[in-house]
Amino acid sequence: MTDPLLRLRRLSAALVLPLAATALVACGGSDSAATASDAGGSTTAATAAATPTRSSGGDGSGGTLVIGSTGATLPNPDTLIGGNGWEGTRFVANQIYDQLVRWDLTDDAAVPRIVPSLATSWRTDSAGTTWTLELRRDVRFHDGTPFDADAVVFNFDRYLDDRSEFFSEATIGDVGLYAGLFAGARKVGPYSVEITTRGRDGHFLNDLTYIPIASPAGVRKSGNAGFARAPVGSGPFRFASQSSQQLELVRNAGYWAGAPKLDKLILKPLPDASARIAALRSGEVNWIEYPNPDDVPGLRDAGFQIVSNNYDHVWQITFDQSQRPWDDVRVRQAANYAVDREAIANDLLHGTADPAEQVAPRGTFAYDPAGDRYAYDPEKARALLAEAGYGDGVKVTIAVPTGGSGNLIPIPIAEKIQQDLRAVGIDAELKTADFDTLMKFMAEGRVALGASAQAGSTPLFASDAIFALSVKSDSPWFVGNPTGRSVDALVDRAAATVDDGAREQTYAEAARALTEEARFLTVVNDRNSRALAPTVHGFVQPQSWFLDLTQVWVGQ
Amino acid sequence: MSVRLKLLLALTAALLLAALLAPLLAPHAPDAGATAQRLLPPGSAGHPLGTDGQGRDLLSRLLWGARPSLLAGIVPVAAAALLGTAIGLLAPLSRRWVETAALRSVDVLYAFPGVLLAIAIAAALGAGLWTTVVALSIALTPPVVRVVQTEVLRFRDADFLAVARASGASWWAVALRQALPLVLPALVVYCTTLVGIAIVYAAGLSFLGLGVSPPTAEWGSMLDELRGNAYTDPVLALLPATTILLVSILFNALGDALRDQLDVKERSVR
Numbered sequence: 001m002t003d004p005l006l007r008l009r010r011l012s013a014a015l016v017l018p019l020a021a022t023a024l025v026a027c028g029g030s031d032s033a034a035t036a037s038d039a040g041g042s043t044t045a046a047t048a049a050a051t052p053t054r055s056s057g058g059d060g061s062g063g064t065l066v067i068g069s070t071g072a073t074l075p076n077p078d079t080l081i082g083g084n085g086w087e088g089t090r091f092v093a094n095q096i097y098d099q100l101v102r103w104d105l106t107d108d109a110a111v112p113r114i115v116p117s118l119a120t121s122w123r124t125d126s127a128g129t130t131w132t133l134e135l136r137r138d139v140r141f142h143d144g145t146p147f148d149a150d151a152v153v154f155n156f157d158r159y160l161d162d163r164s165e166f167f168s169e170a171t172i173g174d175v176g177l178y179a180g181l182f183a184g185a186r187k188v189g190p191y192s193v194e195i196t197t198r199g200r201d202g203h204f205l206n207d208l209t210y211i212p213i214a215s216p217a218g219v220r221k222s223g224n225a226g227f228a229r230a231p232v233g234s235g236p237f238r239f240a241s242q243s244s245q246q247l248e249l250v251r252n253a254g255y256w257a258g259a260p261k262l263d264k265l266i267l268k269p270l271p272d273a274s275a276r277i278a279a280l281r282s283g284e285v286n287w288i289e290y291p292n293p294d295d296v297p298g299l300r301d302a303g304f305q306i307v308s309n310n311y312d313h314v315w316q317i318t319f320d321q322s323q324r325p326w327d328d329v330r331v332r333q334a335a336n337y338a339v340d341r342e343a344i345a346n347d348l349l350h351g352t353a354d355p356a357e358q359v360a361p362r363g364t365f366a367y368d369p370a371g372d373r374y375a376y377d378p379e380k381a382r383a384l385l386a387e388a389g390y391g392d393g394v395k396v397t398i399a400v401p402t403g404g405s406g407n408l409i410p411i412p413i414a415e416k417i418q419q420d421l422r423a424v425g426i427d428a429e430l431k432t433a434d435f436d437t438l439m440k441f442m443a444e445g446r447v448a449l450g451a452s453a454q455a456g457s458t459p460l461f462a463s464d465a466i467f468a469l470s471v472k473s474d475s476p477w478f479v480g481n482p483t484g485r486s487v488d489a490l491v492d493r494a495a496a497t498v499d500d501g502a503r504e505q506t507y508a509e510a511a512r513a514l515t516e517e518a519r520f521l522t523v524v525n526d527r528n529s530r531a532l533a534p535t536v537h538g539f540v541q542p543q544s545w546f547l548d549l550t551q552v553w554v555g556q
Numbered sequence: 557m558s559v560r561l562k563l564l565l566a567l568t569a570a571l572l573l574a575a576l577l578a579p580l581l582a583p584h585a586p587d588a589g590a591t592a593q594r595l596l597p598p599g600s601a602g603h604p605l606g607t608d609g610q611g612r613d614l615l616s617r618l619l620w621g622a623r624p625s626l627l628a629g630i631v632p633v634a635a636a637a638l639l640g641t642a643i644g645l646l647a648p649l650s651r652r653w654v655e656t657a658a659l660r661s662v663d664v665l666y667a668f669p670g671v672l673l674a675i676a677i678a679a680a681l682g683a684g685l686w687t688t689v690v691a692l693s694i695a696l697t698p699p700v701v702r703v704v705q706t707e708v709l710r711f712r713d714a715d716f717l718a719v720a721r722a723s724g725a726s727w728w729a730v731a732l733r734q735a736l737p738l739v740l741p742a743l744v745v746y747c748t749t750l751v752g753i754a755i756v757y758a759a760g761l762s763f764l765g766l767g768v769s770p771p772t773a774e775w776g777s778m779l780d781e782l783r784g785n786a787y788t789d790p791v792l793a794l795l796p797a798t799t800i801l802l803v804s805i806l807f808n809a810l811g812d813a814l815r816d817q818l819d820v821k822e823r824s825v826r
Contacts, residue, residue, distance in 0.1 A: 274786055292784045294595070294609075347591035348609070402765035412609050412781065415770045416591060419610070432683055432765040449682065 053108035055539040061261035063554025068285040078228040097212030097233035105548040128200035141215035154216040156185035178210040203464030261553040286533035308527035310363030317521040322481035332518035334384035336374035353524035360511035363543035364461040393425040399451035404435030406457035561813040575622035582616035621773035628758030632692035640700025666698040741818040749811030752804035
């Protein structure tokens with residue numbers, strides 16, 4: 001996921017697009033490992049029960065956690081510059097830095113909510129454009145300097161104000177996707193700031209969860225260019241060192257929310273799935289992301305812990321509605337009925353994913369167990385195709401990535417889909433290319449490789465900014481050239497709704513409309529599986545791509 | 557003809573025949589499978605070599621896969637032989653500046669490792685079997701040019717060419733009747749060896765997703781799909797890998813045997 005993004009960024013001077021692509025890539029997260037979901041329309045609760053989301057318990061602390069991650073390179077630890085998209089965010093940025101607000105990642109049974117972090121409370125004016133936040137008074141950065149309103153203003157200036165001394169193109173590159181609506185921050189008291197937005201901003205808090213706060217003294221001391229080598233935040237872990245092989249963080253004993261239990265946290269990039277398994281089995285690492293699904297049963301037998309949970313992920317094929325036959329909703333629905341998702345989730349993926357019969361993924365507020373729309377029904381698929389005038393069969397082309405974050409095992413999944421589609425009369429040619437290439441097309445708003453549909457994965461609901469970019473017809477990204485505009489209106493309305501309940505209802509309505517008009521062939525929701533050595537304790541896997549490592553410890 | 561050469565020729569013929577008769581020999585369709593039948597071990601009922609991750613019969617896929625794999629091994633070598641011989645033979649017999657221009661151009665391509673050059677060309681053209689053929693044809697031409705040119709340089713100033721020219725033979729006649737036959741043995745030997753390399757390169761391109769598109773059976777893409785099962789089902793993962801290895805060794809051995817037969821090393825031209 002990393003490289004494509006970096007290259008994308010270089011490709012285009014326009015910041016938001018490449019960045020967005022990065023986030024997208026990163027977020028799709030898929031790495032997985034887990035258990036079987038029950039066959040007919042498993043509910044969130046049922047699946048969660050079937051699969052452990054916690055590592056073994058017990059009291060203790062200390063140890064070194066060594067994570068084998070899926071990225072090809074290490075993230076840049078300067079705030080959100082990343083380089084690994086969301087993999088960098090979750091393992092590095094979110095460990096070194098705090099944000100003003102954050103996701104509550106301590107509960108594996110509930111969809112995460114936004115809770116106070118560096119800000120203790122917030123209020124907005126009736127226009128929804130001015131937000132006043134009260135800040136914590138007991139926070140110190142890793143360099144000992146205190147956190148206050150000046151620090152918030154300094155960071156927002158660094159992200160948003162090109163006249164500021166430490167404005168960084170590179171930084172705003174990644175932050176810009178989320179900070180797009182922010183106009184600026186102003187100090188209104190020593191521990192009180194006012195942030196203004198351009199227009200009514202219903203997803204202000206959601207965006208804030210992606211804006212890390214760095215130590216102003218640290219940035220001044222190292223300069224923009226040097227900050228990546230000496231990053232200073234206020235998070236649970238402090239930066240220790242970075243080589244080409246690994247990035248090392250150590251425990252922040254003075255963490256305001258309680259010191260983490262681990263002594264050390266090490267991140268190693270191991271993009272090859274077999275290399276990750278080998279590293280875990282040999283003890284070189286004690287935690288790996290996304291074990292190859294076929295390896296999961298063997299790892300479990302060997303005593304490794306496989307943890308997984310629902311989260312915001314959908315593996316999907318986006319139809320290009322500007323091309324036949326996908327311009328006909330009946331054909332798009334037929335494709336959705338034609339695919340045996342249970343076989344993919346259980347046989348190919350060994351329960352590391354659940355069938356996705358609606359656009360809203362499990363592990364999001366928008367998922368409704370009763371909303372599963374497309375159970376496997378090849379007869380119905382054939383009937384719909386005949387009704388649409390394709391009773392004698394039709395040829396289509398699907399662009400498929402050869403790998404990439406969040407894409408699971410894309411080619412085997414696509415080959416299974418190809419078989420199922422052929423059984424109802426849709427003859428699909430698969431065109432493969434590396435994810436890098438597909439992302440380039442996507443960011444240019446085009447379907448890749450001259451195909452008529454494109455496979456990939458998205459995290460639709462973790463970021464409102466990404467949701468809009470992923471579904472609205474005026475998105476600069478490729479979203480399928482939809483002809484209907486009803487979803488656009490719903491997304492715009494949701495984005496401008498400050499009230500959480502009302503906004504979420506509107507998003508859920510948009511997701512239902514997307515399911516009904518079969519904008520995508522939704523295939524599976526990944527469960528974000530990871531394999532942990534038996535010595536790793538205290539980890540609770542939340543229903544999120546992100547995670548909380550403060551309660552984890554490594555024993556003997 | 558040595559026994560070794562006869563044996564190797566027989567094996568090669570058998571391999572080509574197997575590819576040709578794949579529709580008759582294969583017990584199953586190469587792209588038919590059920591996920592409930594996936595990753596069956598060799599020796600399973602109805603699947604002598606087991607099944608792959610989609611539940612497809614591996615024996616059938618290896619047989620069908622021989623077609624694109626051998627095609628991608630042989631056609632580019634033939635194309636490179638034609639093109640490379642044309643350049644390597646004609647350039648040294650031409651005017652100095654033509655020779656320099658032609659050979660230096662080839663040197664530019666030669667500066668890149670063959671497999672990298674093939675990957676770059678295939679990536680530019682987009683995935684597909686014909687992309688592989690074109691990419692390998694271009695990538696394999698420079699070494700052929702080198703081999704042919706080296707041969708030509710050995711006799712370029714020999715008396716018999718001067719005699720032929722003096723007797724009024726045209727430039728083309730000298731090149732094709734006098735020079736070409738002298739080059740052929742070395743060319744045949746080298747190209748036979750090259751087939752083995754081309755098969756490995758083609759498998760490499762498929763492995764990278766630049767070759768055939770799924771579900772087409774091809775040895776390289778089969779290896780790519782099964783490599784994730786190196787721990788869980790090592791025997792299955794080894795099948796396409798071993799096939800590529802053995803076939804590549806076969807063509808290398810055949811090249812060696814031909815070299816001995818044609819006595820290429822010892823030949824001296826005067």
